[in-house]
Amino acid sequence: MNHSSPNIPATTPGSIPHTSDRPGRGPARLNPADRTQLTRHPVSLRRIAALFAPHRPTIVVVVLLITAASVINLAQPFLVRGVIDDALPHQDIPLLIWLTAAMVGVAALTSVIGVVQTWMATAMGQKVMHALRVKLFTHLQSQPLSFFTRTRGGEVQSRLTHDIAGMQSVVTSTATGVASNLTTTVATAVAMVALSPQLSLISLVVLPPAIWLSRRVALIRRQVTDERQATLAALHTQVEEGLSVSGARLAKTLGTTARDATLFTQRSDQLIGLELRSQLAGRWRMATMQIVFAAIPAVIYLAAGLPATSQGMTIGTLVAFTALQGQVFRPVMGLLNIGVQWVTALAFFSRIFEYLDLDPELKPPADPAPWDAERVQxxxxxxxxxxxxxxxxxxxxxxxxxxxxxxxxxxxxxxxxxxxxxxxxxxxxxxxxxxxxxxxxxxxxxxxxxxxxxxxxxxxxxxxxxxxxxxxxxxxxxxxxxxxxxxxxxxxxxxxxxxxxxxxxxxxxxxxxxxxxxxxxxxxxxxxxxxxxxxxxxxxxxxxxxxxxxxxxxxxxxxxxxxxxxxxxxxxxxxxxxxxxxxxxxxxxxxxxxxxxxxxxxxxxxxxxxxxxxxxxxxxx
The missing domain is CATH 3.40.50.300 (P-loop containing nucleotide triphosphate hydrolases)
Incomplete structure (x- = not known):
């Protein structure tokens, strides 16, 4: 399960913040099927909130921990500025010891808070998932045979396992991500203004096009990844159907083994081209990101060196500001993806609630008749x-x-x-x-x-x-x-x-x-x-x-x-x-x-x- 950590390492000039190329990470794209599902079976936010109502104290504590970690972590750039501007130039050893010890202490404190927050959020998500899973299983047991006749077995299994697990993952990561990214973005922006109002204005000009370019490049990789996943799904389906007992028997009796092998070869061959496109798209993405993240500090350094914008800025302030400016990129990108992630979460809930809302035709009696099976005539x-x-x-x-x-x-x-x-x-x-x-x-x-x-x-x-x-x-x-x-x-x-x-x-x-x-x-x-x-x-x-x-x-x-x-x-x-x-x-x-x-x-x-x-x-x- 993904939890956005409030302890985001500062980026050095020209470095690239860690971003994953896996599906579901980075810039997200809305799945049209999610919209269709929500249109067919709308979800009430009150109904979702009711699932988490028993866990209100945990939610409050988790949000407070995330906020505290995000704020505490912002002390790092100011400690770095103190080291560079005060302790090192004046050879102030006691101050240097205190500042460096504080840097380690801040990192340790935010790490401990992150572990506790992850444990609490994961435990809460698992409990909600457990309650939903058991409720859905017992509800489906009450359905008549006609339900299982008209419903694919894989569909029932998918909703009972994959959809509930996906819901728990998306909701937990989205909820913690909103708190973490929002507090980190706001606190970082405040700290940047406190360090240098002039450079903060420059960042407001540079960041939007950088974020837009990163999202555009990432979409290329996402499209190729979707095609690759679809081909892999077809390949896995053929393996599951063709290499099962019934599938193998059917292929041997119908004489389709050569035909099946040819189809499998074609699909496997498609994966070669898709994998090459995916890797190259990833390389282009990384190269583009490298240029973007090299350009951002370069502009800041240029502004810091010009008399009109520097206004006596110290080296420590410049280094601290560059670190802050580098780490604000990731939470902003996370906030931009919240809308798509929330629609995905709602689609999971919609699919689960759609089954829970099925009226059990074979309802057990509210007041069963007295019965002794051993005395039945x-x-x-x-x-x-x-x-x-x-x-x-x-x-x-x-x-x-x-x-x-x-x-x-x-x-x-x-x-x-x-x-x-x-x-x-x-x-x-x-x-x-x-x-x-x-x-x-x-x-x-x-x-x-x-x-x-x-x-x-x-x-x-x-x-x-x-x-x-x-x-x-x-x-x-x-x-x-x-x-x-x-x-x-x-x-x-x-x-x-x-x-x-x-x-x-x-x-x-x-x-x-x-x-x-x-x-x-x-x-x-x-x-x-x-x-x-x-x-x-x-x-x-x-x-x-x-x-x-x-x-x-x-x-x-x-x-x-x-x-x-x-x-x-x-x-x-x-x-x-x-x-x-x-x-x-x-x-x-x-x-x-x-x-x-x-x-x-x-x-x-x-x-x-x-x-x-x-x-x-x-x-x-």
Whole structure:
């Protein structure tokens, strides 16, 4: 994090103050995207101030420390003048000792103040960032699946990490920079007038064109840097996408490896020219700055030597004034950049607040219904349930369904009939647009999220495993489970033998998104997690769809055993699975078109019989 230090070293004639060529330092340029973001989602300054309200005492102390350091540091030129004009010419050793000791003391004092100020400002910024980060994370957790469906994962991560970190850095450095640069500029200007009003007037004439020239030269470097960053971003994106497990598999199967290598070569070659332009622009900038900073003291020396402007000026005064005049350049440049930095900070806040202002569609109940998951019977009831996604088109319409406690209901139908949507309403991944979904007569919307999660277990067709060990993936379901319980769950899922045969057993790393294991093994790990949770209500959304016939038969037998005495809502895809259910419902266009025992429906020669006949053993179109 950048903090402008009030202890700015004086520049000697012809020297160049330290300036960084990194993006974000020196003359800044407004990013049009920041303006667009602020137009789309304006930010209230009062809302920003509320974030820092708990830290008012710290802010006051930091500002006072910065101001004190800036003022104390201005003693240095006057001490130098005393050394040159008084102590050295008169060989006044005691005065020389006092003055030089004071110079060291001033430097030490301002350095200590700078460390304390940086520590306090950084700690405050980190606390504000921590509060925002936690608030945003928990708020995004309350969003429905539709939010994550329509939002890129990288966008969520960027706002949660990069934007909050950038906000903290920009705001902290901007706030401390304003105090430091403003006090340094004002105090330096006052000291310059006190030393020599005549040379101060000359500086007022010389400084503006010098500052303008420096900004113009710096913009050239910034433009080249932006182009280089864009090319690097494209290069990094290709590396991330092309050298991931999925990217490498796609390239090999589509035969695009040579094409990808050519594109990577072209982008890398572009970086050569951009890097050369960037370095040359930097050299031209430094050369220009060298000329500017050599010209400024030269003009001052010329004015000091002319009888009309010198008026008996001493050498010490001239050296002190030159030092002051040299160090006023940097804070002035900093103040000129404050406007752009503030817009950048507001854009960060806008992006964060935009997510915080999202209305959580799945709001937890203010007064949750009393619930004991161990005493749940498990009857699931749909009463006139309808559902529509964001586009407004109905996916479910007027669903009336009772899944008696301890029974298995299979849901079949063609693709897009609403089977998975129906199943997702039970664990409240979505809320019904109208109607009610109830467990034991209690609306799922009236249950605390933790109670509902303990009651309903879900195994979906899309298995997700974290990049950790088998043990850690299983412990997500029951953090305190023993190894014996883990092995028992794996045995139920027909995976114990596979894991036991691995050199590291339960400590085997599953890999990114579970790529260490086959699709069927991933699915069985997910089933083992559900077995470990032991929920009274099961939702199986094509839970065995990734398994071969032999493995599916073993896992289905385990699921049948697990389902015994439990309420199970199963999205089925094979006739053999459906025939073991207590009842079958057939969905078409979001409506129940047939319902009954599987054997009865087969003989009824209705939609179920047509599905079975049309797909032989499969029931999903």
């Amino acid at each position: 498990g009857e699931v009831r749909f009463e006139q349930v309808s559902f529509a996604y964001d586009d407004g088109s109905p996916t479910l319409a007027g669903i009336d369904l009772v899944v008696p406690a301890g029974t298995t209901t299979a849901v079949v139908g063609s693709t897009g009939s609403g089977k998975s949507t129906l199943a997702s309403l039970v664990p409240r991944l979505y809320d019904a647009t109208s109607g009610r979904v109830m467990i034991d007569g209690v609306d799922v919307r009236d249950l605390a999220p933790a109670d509902l999660a303990a009651t309903v277990g879900v195994v979906s067709q899309e298995t997700y495993l974290i990049h950790a060990s088998v043990r850690e993936n299983l412990l997500l379901a029951q953090p305190g489970a023993t190894d014996a319980a883990l092995w028992s769950a794996l045995e139920t899922a027909s995976l114990a033998g596979t894991i036991a045969a691995l050199p590291e057993g339960l400590d085997t790393l599953v890999g990114a998104r579970g790529h260490r294991f086959s699709g069927g093994e991933q699915q069985r790990l997910a089933i083992a997690r559900t077995v470990l949770r032991n929920p009274p209500v099961l939702v199986l959304d094509e839970a065995t769809s990734a398994l071969d016939n032999t493995t599916e038969a073993r896992v289905q037998a385990a699921l049948d055993e697990l389902s015994s005495g439990r309420t199970t809502l199963m999205i089925a895809h094979r006739l053999s699975t459906v025939m073991d259910a207590d009842q079958v419902i057939v969905l078409e266009g979001g409506r129940i078109v047939e319902q009954g025992a599987p054997s009865e429906l087969l003989t009824a020669d209705g939609p179920f019989a047509s599905l079975a006949a049309g797909r032989e053993s499969a029931l999903v179109a």
